[in-house]
Amino acid sequence: MPTVSLTCTHTTVLLQEAVDALVHDPRGSYLDATFGRGGHSRAILARLDSHAHLCAFDQDPQAVQAAQDLLQDPRFSIRQVPFSSLRDWPGASLSGVLLDIGVSSPQIDQAERGFSFRHDGPLDMRMDPTRGRSVHQWLVTASAEEIAGVIRDHGEERFAVQIAKAIVARREERGAPASTAELAQLVAGAVKTREPGQDPATRTFQAFRIHINAELEELQQALEASIHALQPGGRLVVISFHSLEDRIVKQFIARHSREVFDRRQPFAPAPVLHLKALGRVRPSAAEVSANPRARSAIMRVAERTAVAAP
DSSP: OOOOOOOOSSOOTTHHHHHHHHOSOTTSEEEESOOTTSHHHHHHHHHOOTTOEEEEEOSOHHHHHHTGGGGGSTTEEEEOSOGGGGGGSOTTOEEEEEEEOSOOHHHHHOGGGOOOTTSOOBSOOOSSTTSSOOHHHHHHHOOHHHHHHHHHHHHOOTTHHHHHHHHHHHHHHHOSOOBHHHHHHHHHHHOOOOOTTOOTTHHHHHHHHHHHTTHHHHHHHHHHHHHHHEEEEEEEEEEESSHHHHHHHHHHHHHHHSOOOOTTOTTSOOOBOOEEEEEEEOOOHHHHHHOGGGTTOEEEEEEEOOOBOO
């Protein structure tokens, strides 16, 4: 088996738990649909034999660059695409699919990417900075109603209207906020109360990042595509970091793993269940203590099945 280095600058959440749940066939074909800095991919490769293959997706060009050392391994390949590209994968061909949703630590820590209110930088937040509009560019033309809807729906922020009005007032006076510090200051002035220990800008930054990258739509498309791409017995492993993502994953697995009885058709054939739910995992206290960013993580696991419920 080729030697694989497990060295990685990014602290990968639920590393062993995810790999244990995903890799059930060491000769199989797997997809790490969110490569990040490769922590999961490296650990997966360490479990696979010489006949296996692992493909990775990531739309961030820096993540693809970080994978260059792994390309020396003939079992590995990577594509610079969003994880919804799973819909183009051949049917029933994968032994496992891993989705580690959200922003990575290197993205947060690099001020020039504009993901964090803790580092002043351009108000960007695009996963792929070469495509689409930045948050700043969107705020130049977005209406107060549109901005408030995004903050409310994607950030679950009760001061969404006040924040949107402050942004639009700032735009009319001096132009739309162009830096993370400017946006954070505007939000702080509009949010009157906040949970202890949480920055006033947390929910707004989350909402804008999700919106500008269409993250929830991407997740929904990838989940639906996984049913087609997974072979019977194949595993779906999804790690999410906030309630909006986890709700989508939970409902998706439930919808495809539970028989729904139709009272209007009591003698109809039982539906074919595409998934079997295998469980929900949270980080241990030790992991959260060592890596506080893991505290909100939830991992859900399901297995592909084409067998009708009895």
